[in-house]
Amino acid sequence: MNTFGSMASEIYSFEFDGDSTITSISAVSGWLQANLGKLNTVVYANFTGDGSDIPIEAQSIHKELYLYSYYTKQARNALRGIINAGSSSDGSNILSVKDSDSMVTFVNKNEVSKVYRGLASDSKITLDKLIAQYNIYAAEPRQVAGIETAYSGVYTSNVYPGSVYL
Numbered sequence: 001m002n003t004f005g006s007m008a009s010e011i012y013s014f015e016f017d018g019d020s021t022i023t024s025i026s027a028v029s030g031w032l033q034a035n036l037g038k039l040n041t042v043v044y045a046n047f048t049g050d051g052s053d054i055p056i057e058a059q060s061i062h063k064e065l066y067l068y069s070y071y072t073k074q075a076r077n078a079l080r081g082i083i084n085a086g087s088s089s090d091g092s093n094i095l096s097v098k099d100s101d102s103m104v105t106f107v108n109k110n111e112v113s114k115v116y117r118g119l120a121s122d123s124k125i126t127l128d129k130l131i132a133q134y135n136i137y138a139a140e141p142r143q144v145a146g147i148e149t150a151y152s153g154v155y156t157s158n159v160y161p162g163s164v165y166l
Helices: 003-015 025-034 036-043 056-080 109-137
Strands: 094-098 103-106
Touching (some): 003 025, 003 056, 025 036, 025 056, 036 056, 036 109, 056 109
Antiparallel strands (some): 094 103
16 A cells, blocks of 8 residues: 555544545545645655655644545535435434424534634644654755854864864
């Protein structure tokens, strides 16, 4: 299994508990591969199409990018009323039925959307932290100037007799 397949398998198993009604491993893997450019943009990298050169830290960021995208899309779908392809005629949006006073409670699509927006917001916060940490710790200096530059020989100082600078 390639890198995208293993990342997709982890998302499918750990985030969605292997529920095939939510998504499939191939759909997640396809999204990960198709959105590799988004990962490259946020971490200032140039990972290749097969994903074999993506370090574990960047894989975590890529998985979180997927989750953020998924939750944002689900929030939109909930507002449209098409989440899980349920319609009002098939009874999938009925939350509870009370017999004595003939009361029927339906799913509030606005509340469902708010929950997904909350999940997307949490995912975005995590994503921003991961990106910042990756960019801080993976950064390399573009130019080295001063005492750290390459030199030849040993320098001594007249100010501090006996001291040697390498």
